[in-house]
Amino acid sequence: MSLFRIFISQLAEIENMSTSKKVITREEWEKKLNEVKIRKEDMNKLVMNFLVTEGYVEAAERFKMESGTEHIDLATITDRMAVKKAVQCGNVEDAIEKVNDLNPEILDTNPQLFFHLQQQRLIELIRNGKVEEALEFAQEELAPRGEENQSFLEELERTVALLAFEDVNNCPVGELLDISQRLKTASEVNAAILTSQSHEKDPKLPSLLKMLIWAQNQLDEKAAYPRINDLSTAVLEDPAV
Amino acid sequence: MPTSSSASTPAATANRPEFLISYLKSEQQGEVKLKTLREVKNQIIGNRTKKISYIKLGAVPKIVEILASAHDSDLSILVQSAATIGSFACGVDAGVKAVLDSGAFPHLIRLLSHSDDKVVDAGARSLKMIFQSKLAPKYDFHKDENMTFLLSLLNSENENVTELGASIITHSCETSGEQKALCEAGTLRRLVMLLEGSLNQREASLDSLAAIIKNNPEVISKFVGLDSGRALKSVTELMKDRYPRTRLLASVCLIVIGRTSPCYLQDIGLRTKLIMLLIELLEEPGRVGDEVPFALAGLIADNEDLQKLAFEVNALDKLCNFLHRDMILAKQLEGLLLAIAELCSRLEICRERFLSLQALKLVTSTLTHDCAEVRTAACICMQSVTRSVKNLSAGHFLTDTMVTPLVQLLHGPPISLQVAALKTISNVVVNFTNRKSIFIQCGGLKELVQLSKSMDSTLRLNSVWALRNLMFLTENSNKERILLELTASTLTSLICDPEPFVQEQALALVRNLVDGGINSIEHVFIEGGVVVNAVGRQVRSASKSEVCIQGMYVFSNISTGSELHKEAVMHQLLPEADGGAQSVIMKFLQCSDNQLRVATIWCVVNLTYPGSPGSSARVTRLRDYGIISQVKSMVNDPCLDAKVVIVHVLKSIHHSSCIISVLRTIIQHVVLQFRVKTVLEQCTVFSDAAA
Numbered sequence: 068m069s070l071f072r073i074f075i076s077q078l079a080e081i082e083n084m085s086t087s088k089k090v091i092t093r094e095e096w097e098k099k100l101n102e103v104k105i106r107k108e109d110m111n112k113l114v115m116n117f118l119v120t121e122g123y124v125e126a127a128e129r130f131k132m133e134s135g136t137e138h139i140d141l142a143t144i145t146d147r148m149a150v151k152k153a154v155q156c157g158n159v160e161d162a163i164e165k166v167n168d169l170n171p172e173i174l175d176t177n178p179q180l181f182f183h184l185q186q187q188r189l190i191e192l193i194r195n196g197k198v199e200e201a202l203e204f205a206q207e208e209l210a211p212r213g214e215e216n217q218s219f220l221e222e223l224e225r226t227v228a229l230l231a232f233e234d235v236n237n238c239p240v241g242e243l244l245d246i247s248q249r250l251k252t253a254s255e256v257n258a259a260i261l262t263s264q265s266h267e268k269d270p271k272l273p274s275l276l277k278m279l280i281w282a283q284n285q286l287d288e289k290a291a292y293p294r295i296n297d298l299s300t301a302v303l304e305d306p307a308v
Numbered sequence: 309m310p311t312s313s314s315a316s317t318p319a320a321t322a323n324r325p326e327f328l329i330s331y332l333k334s335e336q337q338g339e340v341k342l343k344t345l346r347e348v349k350n351q352i353i354g355n356r357t358k359k360i361s362y363i364k365l366g367a368v369p370k371i372v373e374i375l376a377s378a379h380d381s382d383l384s385i386l387v388q389s390a391a392t393i394g395s396f397a398c399g400v401d402a403g404v405k406a407v408l409d410s411g412a413f414p415h416l417i418r419l420l421s422h423s424d425d426k427v428v429d430a431g432a433r434s435l436k437m438i439f440q441s442k443l444a445p446k447y448d449f450h451k452d453e454n455m456t457f458l459l460s461l462l463n464s465e466n467e468n469v470t471e472l473g474a475s476i477i478t479h480s481c482e483t484s485g486e487q488k489a490l491c492e493a494g495t496l497r498r499l500v501m502l503l504e505g506s507l508n509q510r511e512a513s514l515d516s517l518a519a520i521i522k523n524n525p526e527v528i529s530k531f532v533g534l535d536s537g538r539a540l541k542s543v544t545e546l547m548k549d550r551y552p553r554t555r556l557l558a559s560v561c562l563i564v565i566g567r568t569s570p571c572y573l574q575d576i577g578l579r580t581k582l583i584m585l586l587i588e589l590l591e592e593p594g595r596v597g598d599e600v601p602f603a604l605a606g607l608i609a610d611n612e613d614l615q616k617l618a619f620e621v622n623a624l625d626k627l628c629n630f631l632h633r634d635m636i637l638a639k640q641l642e643g644l645l646l647a648i649a650e651l652c653s654r655l656e657i658c659r660e661r662f663l664s665l666q667a668l669k670l671v672t673s674t675l676t677h678d679c680a681e682v683r684t685a686a687c688i689c690m691q692s693v694t695r696s697v698k699n700l701s702a703g704h705f706l707t708d709t710m711v712t713p714l715v716q717l718l719h720g721p722p723i724s725l726q727v728a729a730l731k732t733i734s735n736v737v738v739n740f741t742n743r744k745s746i747f748i749q750c751g752g753l754k755e756l757v758q759l760s761k762s763m764d765s766t767l768r769l770n771s772v773w774a775l776r777n778l779m780f781l782t783e784n785s786n787k788e789r790i791l792l793e794l795t796a797s798t799l800t801s802l803i804c805d806p807e808p809f810v811q812e813q814a815l816a817l818v819r820n821l822v823d824g825g826i827n828s829i830e831h832v833f834i835e836g837g838v839v840v841n842a843v844g845r846q847v848r849s850a851s852k853s854e855v856c857i858q859g860m861y862v863f864s865n866i867s868t869g870s871e872l873h874k875e876a877v878m879h880q881l882l883p884e885a886d887g888g889a890q891s892v893i894m895k896f897l898q899c900s901d902n903q904l905r906v907a908t909i910w911c912v913v914n915l916t917y918p919g920s921p922g923s924s925a926r927v928t929r930l931r932d933y934g935i936i937s938q939v940k941s942m943v944n945d946p947c948l949d950a951k952v953v954i955v956h957v958l959k960s961i962h963h964s965s966c967i968i969s970v971l972r973t974i975i976q977h978v979v980l981q982f983r984v985k986t987v988l989e990q991c992t993v994f995s996d997a998a999a
Contacts, residue, residue, distance in 0.1 A: 164346070167353050171391045172433055174354040175398040179594070181354035211357040217635045265467075265506030267550075 601643025
């Protein structure tokens with residue numbers, strides 16, 4: 068975070084100096100960057116945070132051995148990933164059972180997530196052509212949720228509409244059958260499990276990069292300086308003067 | 309269209325509750341039992357309807373039995389049965405009841421000391437669910453062993469167990485004695501430490517901190533002094549937390565502190581931040597968004613400064629904007645209406661803004677909402693808005709669209725809703741235009757009269773109050789209609805109601821009835837004068853001065869009438885045979901209640917008004933009873949000197965909002981003095997004439 072603070076203070080400094088764009092050479096820039104100290108442990112924690120949140124169990128384990136960075140119980144990541152994977156593969160019932168084993172509170176206190184999982188189950192039944200089962204399921208399990216909440220009812224209606232079309236892939240609600248719907252549901256479950264474990268649902272690294280881009284954009288208005296355009300290589304590119 | 313499959317599979321039948329429940333018998337094999345338990349658990353989690361059908365089938369006692377008879381080494385059975393019991397207790401009152409009735413409590417407690425973490429987790433989670441319900445038994449903090457146990461929970465290494473400890477406090481800590489006991493046992497310090505813990509611990513801890521310090525200045529000052537102010541600082545810091553729920557709970561803690569000990573919430577910056585934060589949190593989905601408006605309402609309740617501040621940061625506009633949204637859930641809607649009600653409760657500028665935002669229509673439409681709590685909140689909101697005297701007197705609120713749903717609500721139940729509707733109606737019907745007939749025509753009068761005969765005294769009070777306001781400055785034809793509907797005998801029994809506050813309103817109703825000339829006065833003399841006799845009886849016998857004040861105003865109004873009317877008042881107020889009995893007039897003139905003295909003097913003024921032929925005789929009779937000399941002595945009464953009163957009252961001013969009541973007191977005294985002089989002047993006229 069100190070990198071960000073330096074950016075901001077430089078920003079203020081430049082703002083005070085003049086209205087015309089200041090040019091900062093690569094030399095000056097690198098000198099300034101060298102003055103910024105970042106602790107190795109902080110870097111490691113960021114990496115670990117990313118691995119754990121995104122669910123890279125093995126990588127996290129190896130990283131722990133190599134760097135000695137602490138993390139939450141790895142078993143919980145494995146469980147969480149199993150749930151996520153089950154939803155991604157369309158085994159929603161299996162996913163629900165796994166979540167309930169992990170912590171029964173998650174679905175009991177999160178009606179929206181529970182509804183979305185049940186909705187996904189319905190979608191899978193329709194995808195597999197189990198029409199009668201789908202109807203029965205919608206009636207038994209989903210209709211009562213719709214009575215409790217108006218927005219659920221609307222979503223339910225949209226989902227059941229899938230049954231009305233010959234060619235589901237070209238119908239107005241066809242996107243429900245898309246793989247992206249599974250991914251959406253999967254990431255919702257993933258986030259809920261993370262929250263229940265008092266863990267943040269998003270890794271910190273992407274927001275740090277967002278801040279970098281934001282700060283660069285701010286600085287662009289005041290100065291020309293070596294910029295990072297490609298985040299994956301993080302190469303400093305010479306200012307266009 | 310996808311091809312259709314075969315009818316429901318045998319597996320679907322096997323999963324029916326009726327079927328599964330037969331497998332829960334304790335003689336079943338372990339494997340089957342475990343599988344069934346899991347199946348039931350997975351069916352009921354998140355599913356209210358399923359929970360209720362299993363509860364009806366008697367599943368809960370069976371599962372509790374499994375838990376009770378499970379061996380300590382049956383880890384899976386212990387975990388699954390505890391989790392299932394916990395889910396039954398989550399979100400369904402009938403479930404909590406079933407769990408408690410079947411004696412699950414001690415078995416779940418037993419799990420907390422199990423050696424396996426997963427078993428402890430399951431037990432703690434289920435107990436937490438139970439303690440989140442209102443139906444959970446109250447935990448007795450005054451028992452030493454209970455306090456020790458609670459501390460062991462709070463000090464546990466297991467997160468779920470510490471959260472359970474906090475939930476017990478949140479659920480059970482109510483009295484100041486309990487708060488003190490918890491404070492002395494050192495829970496505050498431990499809870500403040502938990503603020504540093506995980507997200508869940510932090511939220512549980514904030515919740516229970518609020519419960520321990522609520523309305524208790526002593527405990528608050530202990531809390532604020534903890535670690536030289538660091539505890540308060542941590543809570544304040546949490547207002548900036550990244551989790552919305554944490555931010556809300558931290559604000560609630562500060563609101564609780566500020567309401568009881570305003571000195572800790574003086575900083576204008578902090579106050580503004582608090583209001584801004586709550587407004588921002590309104591946008592949050594789920595529980596946070598639902599609870600925020602209630603917190604906001606709590607913050608600004610009865611505090612004009614904070615209401616002004618909230619208005620300045622556009623709180624009213626934001627709240628009203630929400631009313632425009634579709635699909636707003638009942639809970640949040642209720643809160644929004646209550647928050648708007650608080651904002652408009654005192655400041656006319658808020659009411660003006662509310663009306664200019666066209667929000668009245670939206671609130672009116674919520675009067676017919678499905679949920680009784682929302683309807684009640686809508687009434688309370690309208691009650692605040694209709695305090696706008698300017699709009700009230702212009703008759704802006706007395707419209708069909710507004711009155712009809714309000715009258716509908718009078719049918720009840722619940723009583724709280726009926727009372728809220730009555731209070732709003734009381735405001736609405738006070739107006740000076742001739743639109744009161746709108747209210748009468750849409751059946752409102754009938755309903756009010758019906759409720760004035762209710763068994764519930766609050767309903768009687770508020771319905772009579774509404775009738776009183778309906779009667780206020782209305783034309784004689786309306787008075788006739790009201791009286792016809794109410795009947796003299798009902799009015800008489802209301803005057804003699806067992807509850808003094810109903811008597812007071814009934815007399816005030818009569819006071820408005822007889823205000824407006826001879827025709828109006830005649831109304832209390834119908835049916836052999838039952839009404840006027842009842843008023844007389846109350847004035848002579850009532851012990852509450854509020855009742856006597858209204859009674860004396862009734863007589864004061866009657867004595868503006870004809871010679872007959874004045875004589876009737878004399879008859880009621882002076883004892884027939886002068887056997888040394890004291891007149892009530894004398895009693896009231898000597899009493900310490902300023903308002904009662906004013907009302908009485910008014911009455912004497914009207915009785916002795918020189919334009920009437922019998923006035924001279926009445927002055928003589930009043931003099932015989934020593935009343936005139938009593939009035940004379942009041943001129944020199946030092947406590948009636950306006951200057952003295954002003955000095956005396958000014959000394960007692962601490963707060964700007966007292967000004968109104970100060971002014972009222974001063975005016976009363978000035979009026980009283982003025983009236984005393986009028987009586988004496990009138991009496992002098994007669995003495996002169998006599999001489």
